[in-house]
Amino acid sequence: MTQVELTPDLTVTLIDSMGNDDSVTHAARVSIVGARAETEEGERKGLLNFLMSNGHLSPFEHVTATMMLEVPIFVTREIQRHRAFSYNEISARYAKRPPKFYAPQFDRELHQIGKPGKYTFEVGTDDEMLVVWSEMRFAYQTAWDAYERLLENGVAREVARNCLPVGIFTAFYMTGNLRNWMGFLSLRTAPDALFEIREVAFRIEQELYKVAPACMELWDRAGRGL
Amino acid sequence: MTQVELTPDLTVTLIDSMGNDDSVTHAARVSIVGARAETEEGERKGLLNFLMSNGHLSPFEHVTATMMLEVPIFVTREIQRHRAFSYNEISARYAKRPPKFYAPQFDRELHQIGKPGKYTFEVGTDDEMLVVWSEMRFAYQTAWDAYERLLENGVAREVARNCLPVGIFTAFYMTGNLRNWMGFLSLRTAPDALFEIREVAFRIEQELYKVAPACMELWDRAGRGL
Amino acid sequence: MTQVELTPDLTVTLIDSMGNDDSVTHAARVSIVGARAETEEGERKGLLNFLMSNGHLSPFEHVTATMMLEVPIFVTREIQRHRAFSYNEISARYAKRPPKFYAPQFDRELHQIGKPGKYTFEVGTDDEMLVVWSEMRFAYQTAWDAYERLLENGVAREVARNCLPVGIFTAFYMTGNLRNWMGFLSLRTAPDALFEIREVAFRIEQELYKVAPACMELWDRAGRGL
Amino acid sequence: MTQVELTPDLTVTLIDSMGNDDSVTHAARVSIVGARAETEEGERKGLLNFLMSNGHLSPFEHVTATMMLEVPIFVTREIQRHRAFSYNEISARYAKRPPKFYAPQFDRELHQIGKPGKYTFEVGTDDEMLVVWSEMRFAYQTAWDAYERLLENGVAREVARNCLPVGIFTAFYMTGNLRNWMGFLSLRTAPDALFEIREVAFRIEQELYKVAPACMELWDRAGRGL
Numbered sequence: 001m002t003q004v005e006l007t008p009d010l011t012v013t014l015i016d017s018m019g020n021d022d023s024v025t026h027a028a029r030v031s032i033v034g035a036r037a038e039t040e041e042g043e044r045k046g047l048l049n050f051l052m053s054n055g056h057l058s059p060f061e062h063v064t065a066t067m068m069l070e071v072p073i074f075v076t077r078e079i080q081r082h083r084a085f086s087y088n089e090i091s092a093r094y095a096k097r098p099p100k101f102y103a104p105q106f107d108r109e110l111h112q113i114g115k116p117g118k119y120t121f122e123v124g125t126d127d128e129m130l131v132v133w134s135e136m137r138f139a140y141q142t143a144w145d146a147y148e149r150l151l152e153n154g155v156a157r158e159v160a161r162n163c164l165p166v167g168i169f170t171a172f173y174m175t176g177n178l179r180n181w182m183g184f185l186s187l188r189t190a191p192d193a194l195f196e197i198r199e200v201a202f203r204i205e206q207e208l209y210k211v212a213p214a215c216m217e218l219w220d221r222a223g224r225g226l
Numbered sequence: 227m228t229q230v231e232l233t234p235d236l237t238v239t240l241i242d243s244m245g246n247d248d249s250v251t252h253a254a255r256v257s258i259v260g261a262r263a264e265t266e267e268g269e270r271k272g273l274l275n276f277l278m279s280n281g282h283l284s285p286f287e288h289v290t291a292t293m294m295l296e297v298p299i300f301v302t303r304e305i306q307r308h309r310a311f312s313y314n315e316i317s318a319r320y321a322k323r324p325p326k327f328y329a330p331q332f333d334r335e336l337h338q339i340g341k342p343g344k345y346t347f348e349v350g351t352d353d354e355m356l357v358v359w360s361e362m363r364f365a366y367q368t369a370w371d372a373y374e375r376l377l378e379n380g381v382a383r384e385v386a387r388n389c390l391p392v393g394i395f396t397a398f399y400m401t402g403n404l405r406n407w408m409g410f411l412s413l414r415t416a417p418d419a420l421f422e423i424r425e426v427a428f429r430i431e432q433e434l435y436k437v438a439p440a441c442m443e444l445w446d447r448a449g450r451g452l
Numbered sequence: 453m454t455q456v457e458l459t460p461d462l463t464v465t466l467i468d469s470m471g472n473d474d475s476v477t478h479a480a481r482v483s484i485v486g487a488r489a490e491t492e493e494g495e496r497k498g499l500l501n502f503l504m505s506n507g508h509l510s511p512f513e514h515v516t517a518t519m520m521l522e523v524p525i526f527v528t529r530e531i532q533r534h535r536a537f538s539y540n541e542i543s544a545r546y547a548k549r550p551p552k553f554y555a556p557q558f559d560r561e562l563h564q565i566g567k568p569g570k571y572t573f574e575v576g577t578d579d580e581m582l583v584v585w586s587e588m589r590f591a592y593q594t595a596w597d598a599y600e601r602l603l604e605n606g607v608a609r610e611v612a613r614n615c616l617p618v619g620i621f622t623a624f625y626m627t628g629n630l631r632n633w634m635g636f637l638s639l640r641t642a643p644d645a646l647f648e649i650r651e652v653a654f655r656i657e658q659e660l661y662k663v664a665p666a667c668m669e670l671w672d673r674a675g676r677g678l
Numbered sequence: 679m680t681q682v683e684l685t686p687d688l689t690v691t692l693i694d695s696m697g698n699d700d701s702v703t704h705a706a707r708v709s710i711v712g713a714r715a716e717t718e719e720g721e722r723k724g725l726l727n728f729l730m731s732n733g734h735l736s737p738f739e740h741v742t743a744t745m746m747l748e749v750p751i752f753v754t755r756e757i758q759r760h761r762a763f764s765y766n767e768i769s770a771r772y773a774k775r776p777p778k779f780y781a782p783q784f785d786r787e788l789h790q791i792g793k794p795g796k797y798t799f800e801v802g803t804d805d806e807m808l809v810v811w812s813e814m815r816f817a818y819q820t821a822w823d824a825y826e827r828l829l830e831n832g833v834a835r836e837v838a839r840n841c842l843p844v845g846i847f848t849a850f851y852m853t854g855n856l857r858n859w860m861g862f863l864s865l866r867t868a869p870d871a872l873f874e875i876r877e878v879a880f881r882i883e884q885e886l887y888k889v890a891p892a893c894m895e896l897w898d899r900a901g902r903g904l
Binding site for chain 2: 072073074076077080081083084087092093101102103104108109110111112121124128131132135136138139140142143146147149150153154155156157158159161162163164165166167194195
Binding site: 015016017018019023026027028030031032033034035058059061062064066068086087088089090091094095097170171172173175177179 | 693694695696697701704705706708709710711712713736737739740742744746764765766767768769772773775848849850851853855857
């Protein structure tokens with residue numbers, strides 16, 4: 001029997017990107033003067049600022065980025081609700097996944113207090129977290145063993161995987177433009193977002209700083225909305 | 227301890243719709259004569275036929291339908307890859323789900339033969355299917371018990387649910403226009419689609435016959451492509 | 453020679469719709485309790501209010517509406533930049549359009565003052581407006597005459613129409629969901645939107661009140677943003 | 679008075695791109711093995727071929743390209759019906775455009791024969807083409823003069839431009855992924871597409887060969903559909 005692995009680590013890798021801060025100002029210049037004009041360093045900031053504060057967001061659509069995410073299924077499900085992106089995910093129909101599962105970091109809130117629409121969350125004790133890890137390990141291991149036994153019996157992967165918990169890791173490519181990414185971050189780094197999706201979103205944010213730093217700074221200072 | 231329920235039943239309910247076969251011809255007439263003109267019964271068929279066989283599909287976008295689906299998470303994940311639709315799904319962050327899980331019908335293929343891209347599937351014996359049901363029941367029940375114990379320990383639903391398998395049922399609203407629905411059916415009723423998503427897709431197809439029967443018949447006879 | 457007609461009248465007609473205020477709460481209830489539950493009159497308002505003020509906008513996507521618009525090409529061009537809608541427009545390749553052209557109402561601002569990004573507009577005098585109407589009538593009539601002569605010479609409509617000004621009227625179907633419509637109105641009823649598109653947007657807003665009055669009121673009182 | 683310029687030249691410039699043939703196979707490998715794996719030269723062709731002939735088109739969404747187009751408004755209107763792309767176009771509200779207008783090449787078909795849905799087109803004589811150029815020059819010049827007089831009278835650009843014909847040139851950025859571009863080309867290089875949009879589409883096709891030549895060749899040999 002294979003032993004399952006539990007980890008709180010969520011991974012984001014920048015795979016490729018198109019354009020940068022200048023691409024946004026070039027696209028904006030096309031709207032204003034009908035040609036691709038260079039913008040001086042000083043002007044650029046003012047122009048980006050004008051675009052963002054006036055909601056002229058289409059110029060941000062000409063910068064694109066592909067990320068590779070390795071996260072559990074329950075996080076993937078929330079992420080893939082964002083319909084503006086392109087996704088390519090490992091299929092459990094075609095491949096056996098490794099037995100890697102998610103368990104929370106020790107500083108993750110454990111207790112949900114209040115009513116729908118007004119929840120607050122609180123961290124638990126270390127003992128409580130140990131209970132969580134041990135229950136998860138047991139549930140994951142039992143599910144994995146059932147999955148493996150089914151495969152050994154010649155059952156198709158697409159049937160056997162029904163046993164696998166949403167805590168199992170999956171991996172996917174995700175491509176979108178800077179406007180979409182900013183909209184994603186606005187929602188998914190907000191305080192009421194799921195802890196794990198916030199972790200992922202903050203990592204994505206860091207990667208986007210490599211692509212278009214002036215845009216990202218401005219978006220951050222302008223209130224991180226969209 | 228609550229006992230889990232296993233079922234192969236997938237449910238599709240038509241909730242609401244806008245328009246019908248005539249809406250398509252009205253929209254097409256706007257393109258051709260610039261006004262909403264009535265079409266005689268006889269003409270209608272010819273016009274619909276012309277639109278479909280020439281790939282003029284935009285008139286089919288003015289008919290919309292909302293379905294309620296009750297299906298397992300692994301089916302939901304495939305369905306929600308279709309980005310043209312609107313979804314509202316029960317959230318396991320906000321509500322405890324009932325312990326209802328999916329297990330296959332006895333005539334579902336169990337064996338996957340061949341290499342990626344060239345798989346064929348074969349049904350198994352009744353004994354093999356009993357192994358599947360018993361392994362699933364065991365994995366589901368173990369996961370559910372861990373889930374309940376975590377909740378009893380005051381652990382937030384959004385953490386405890388990590389244990390739950392992708393075979394658990396969820397429910398969601400799904401709204402889209404007739405062109406999107408036809409595109410969905412083309413892919414998801416095809417022979418190489420997942421057995422369970424085909425079941426769902428055929429039910430959706432039946433519901434769409436209630437909304438726009440002439441369009442659906444035509445689409446079927448024209449090869450079910452898009 | 454046919455004489456051109458000039459008019460400031462822009463037309464919006466509600467053709468069809470799906471759902472109402474209750475459809476939104478039904479969809480929201482699916483997210484919260486996993487079932488379509490009825491909502492009491494009193495609760496409904498609170499729930500809609502909660503959804504809108506917390507940016508939970510997906511339930512508004514299960515209400516759809518089709519409008520028929522009769523507006524000039526320069527307005528159509530701005531409207532059709534909204535990519536979430538479905539359009540079916542009369543094609544000048546297939547049909548000869550009537551010689552109906554747009555000229556502004558007498559209270560439309562005529563003067564654009566200031567620099568890009570900081571424009572203000574001011575109304576002109578009646579005399580200035582008469583100049584506008586007379587220049588437009590002349591330009592439209594000349595273009596129309598050239599168009600007709602080309603058609604009489606056997607030139608294809610798709611070539612002859614190149615002469616026609618963007619002030620000529622066109623007609624199209626436009627279908628979208630309530631969330632899209634609200635997003636459209638947020639941008640297009642704003643003070644910096646083009647005068648003519650604001651006129652159209654306000655008419656669309658009126659029609660949407662017939663479909664989902666409680667949602668529209670709430671959106672209006674909540675600041676008309678999205 | 680400024681003299682208008684007439685030209686049949688339509689311009690397409692590749693501004694930027696992300697990814698190449700390998701990006702498609704990398705994304706496909708993520709679906710199959712859950713990791714970004716290198717593909718040998720020989721394998722690559724087979725994999726691309728498999729993806730395209732089986733309609734697995736999502737891997738083509740991780741390659742993106744931005745084009746700059748300079749084309750008349752009547753072409754722009756058809757192009758911008760493609761909702762999957764991002765556009766930034768020069769606005770006639772903010773800038774005075776140069777007096778550059780479209781007139782057809784001498785080998786463009788002039789005569790439209792038959793009924794809607796069954797049109798055929800035939801070239802005209804050189805004399806007929808001269809009539810077209812002369813009528814267009816006259817209509818364009820008259821419209822332009824009215825436009826300039828209105829501007830000189832202090833009328834806002836957004837009002838004065840109503841006189842301008844759809845034959846006037848505009849310029850815009852257009853960004854999309856390879857799957858979208860192929861879908862665009864399938865429709866817009868087809869024999870029943872408008873002559874001018876076919877010209878533009880063939881130029882776009884040439885530019886895309888610079889980005890992902892193996893994908894483009896394959897798409898061409900596979901029948902140019904999608």
